[in-house]
Structures are given as structure tokens and as C-alpha cells.
Amino acid sequence: MIVRTQEELEGLRRVGGVVAETIRRMRAAVAPGVTTGELDLVAARTFHELGAVSGPMETYGFPGSTCISVNDEIVHGIPGGRKLREGDLVTLDVTPECDGFLADAAVTVPVGQVSPEAQRLLDVTERCLKDALNAIRTGVPLRTIGQTVERTARGHGASPFEELCGHGIGRKLHEEPTIPNLDVPSLKQKLPEGLVIAVEPMLTLGAAELEEQEDGWTISTVDGSLSAHFEHTIVVQDGAPIVLTA
Template sequence: MPGPPTARGPLRVARRVRRERLLKRAKRRVYLKSEEELQAMRRANQLVASTLRLLRAAVRPGISTAELDQIAEENIRDQGGVPSFKGYHGFPASACISVNDQVVHGIPGPRRLQEGDIVSIDLGAIVDGFHGDSAITVPVGTISDAARALIYHTYRALWEGIAQAVVGNRVGDISHAVQRYAEAQGYSVVRELVGHGIGRSMHEEPQVPNYGPPGRGPALMPGMTLAIEPMVNLGRPEIEVAADQWTVSTQDGKVSAHFEHTIAVTLDGPRILSEWPDQEEPI
């Protein structure tokens, strides 16, 4: 789930959240995890990954977003986890399910998927006190070439960012890699929503934008855990929030894709905590 300032509820509270964050600046810290804590985080993220695998298989024309959410919640709870998103700042469901021009934070409901849709599923789970967080975008039946390319390149943008998550780099190197790749393909990146640190809290420091110059931001250190999540639009980057005060959509009505992995920065390079062992390419 994209992090502050806008992921903590509607965009109308972003200014208040930013003020609160400024007041807490002196208390900010990046929590570095031990190997034991990383293993606990991996368990949470593997539960998320396996649940997303179930959801991907369940996506088909005619299924409702509420039915997908039910599958997600039941699987997480059956495996001993707790959905991270349900009740988080009032969010009413276990999964964020966003269709077509919806970027993120879509609330599951009676809407039924149709042939040609694309659906982004963002999911979080808590296991042993640690959060896992990951997202995928899935085609519904046969989709347009433009939508297919957007999904593919958003996924590649994620991996471009992950490749920069190495000791000695800075958060801005991740951000710049995502932006450079996505814009080189002719797309735009959402700027109001960001990736984030993650651990015992779903949103920790640092923020991980999907744009910006390289060499800026906090230095990457062993034990840092980050949710890297490009949100890439087929058209312009501007977004708006629906009347439900959660669902974020593109202003121009063009489709958007979203992928996310939780990773750990280690001396051996980025460790993907939310990757399923036989995970396939999205398209």
C-alpha cells in the first residue's frame, strides 16, 4: 500500500499529515532489522505472495472485486496471518483492488471484472508482528496491446528500482531508476504516492518516491526494508480521489498499473522478501 502522505487516507488530509510528520522530524529514524527480524518479515511477505498467487488465478471476467477480497482475507487468516489493510485508517477491506484507470486504494465491492480490464491488487499481511506488502497488476482475459505493454513495463520499472537497492546507494537512486525507465517508454509516474519503509509498522521511514534525481535521500544500509512500488500511468501523471475518499484514479481516465515488492537491503544485494519461488512474468 503506497505510503504517506496520501496513503493514510484521502488526499484532503495530506497537509495535516505532512504537518504532523514535520513535528515528528526529530524523532524520525530508519529501523534496521536483524537477520532474525528479516526472516520474520519474509514469512509475512511469503503469505502475501502466496495469496496474490491465488488471486491472480481467480481473476476472470465476471468475478466481483468483493469476491477477490474475500479470497484474500480467508487465505491470510487461514494461514495464521492478519490482513494489514483492513481497518488501517478506516480502510474497509483486506485488499486494495483497483480497476483500469484506478491507480490504488480501490475499495472492493459489487463491481464485476470484464474482458479487457486490468486489475491491480495490493495486499498486506501481519505475521508474528511484522508486515508484508506486495502488489500486482493482472489482465482480465484478452487486453489491448497498450494495456499489455503498460503492465510489462511497470513490472520492469519495479526491477530497475530494486537493482539500485544496494549498500552505498541512496533512496534517490531507486526513485530515479524507476522514473527514468518508465518515462523512457513514454509513460508517466504518479508523484503524490510513494513507496515506504516497512517492518513492525506498515509505513516506516524512509519514503521511496518513484521520481527524482539520483544520489539524494537517505543512504541505503544493511537491514533496511523497503516497499518499492511503481505506479505508472498510460497518460498523464495527475490523479484524483473519488467520493469514497479512498479510490485514487488518473485524472485523464487512462489506465494505470502498479507493482510492488518488499525488499531488504543486504551486503549481498537486494533480497526480495515478497517474491514467490516460481513467480512468473506478469505478461
């Protein structure tokens, strides 16, 4: 989506606000003994209160209001009866639709005290997102995003997943362009003013190989290594991007 009017920007800001408030409430509820289903219920109630619906549920029939992934689960974890334990990493991936607009953000949260390795993974993944957002301006090549993520990740001993990418968003959950988290030299097209994109580094300190679980949704690391995922939806402009989901 390209933002062309103030009304469109205001609609995106509204749904971005729903994302931010939902993540705030879910994050506050994270604790040992809490189930992923209970966290998802927090999101469902927040969506209802704020006049939104679940984008993944509406678009793809996903069996949850949000995607909640734990430890080696990278993305698309199904909320349910799994209880969080001290030392876990839990990813809260929130994508509501409100008044015809969608926004997407994710954060990986420590459950209580986590290992130094887990904390290092959180720190580098969040750093990748910050560095990528700092690099985005109108007119820069699309490859700049993946190039930045990969450089930061590998500089700290982490690896992005080749198959898992960011994407355009706005009127639909997944729009063009696809945004790899690795440097792809052929992606020379320049980012246009007003483009709405979800930038989402997903990293591991282990082997960057993934597999789909038997549930048909959850994607996990092959070697069981921890993963982390940080994401914001932004609007590209001539200057620092507008972060809709902050």
C-alpha cells in the first residue's frame, strides 16, 4: 500500500495503535505458568474492545487471534494449553484489522530470568530491527533492509532465516514487496514515498534451518535452537520512517 491521503494515514495510525496496546497488555501478562491460550485471550478481548478483528484469522483461518511462538518456534505458533516456564522466550505476533486497515508487529519476550545466550539473541534481534529502520528512507534500494539486517546479525554471531521475510501491508495482510532478511543484490528497486511495510528480523544463534510442524502452521528451527522475532509496521518517507506500531 502507498499512503496517498491523510485519511489513509490516520486509519493506519489507528490500527497501529491497536497493535501497540495489544502487545502492551499481552506482554504484561507474560509469566511462568500462564498459557499461550490465556495470552491470546488477552489479545482477543483487546481487539473486541478497540473495534478490531484478527487479520490472520480473517485472512487465512488461523486458529487463534494472534501467533504465539515459544523457544525454537520461530513463527505462526498456535495459542493453546502450553504453559510458559521460567527461562522461556515467547514471541507475541499481533496483526489486527480495523476499519479496512492492517498493521503487524512482533516482540520476543523473556519469561522471568533467561540465559545469557537467550538475552544475547533478544538483544541482537532487536538491534537488527533498529538498524534496519534507521536505514530506511525514500529512494533507498529495497536490498538495503536485508543487507542491514544480515550485517548486524552476522556481526553478533546470529543468523537470519532465508525463507522468512517482511512484507508490504496496509489493505491486505501480505502485500508486495517481499522483504528478505538477507542481502539480495538483485533487489534494486527504490522504496517509494508512502510505502507501508512490515520489517521483521527473525534470527537464531543456531543453524538457520527451519521445518513446519505437524499442526500445519508452526515453523520451528530444525536443531531446536532458540529463535527471536522483532517487527514493526512503518511508512517510508524522506526522513525517519513513521513507525505505526510503536
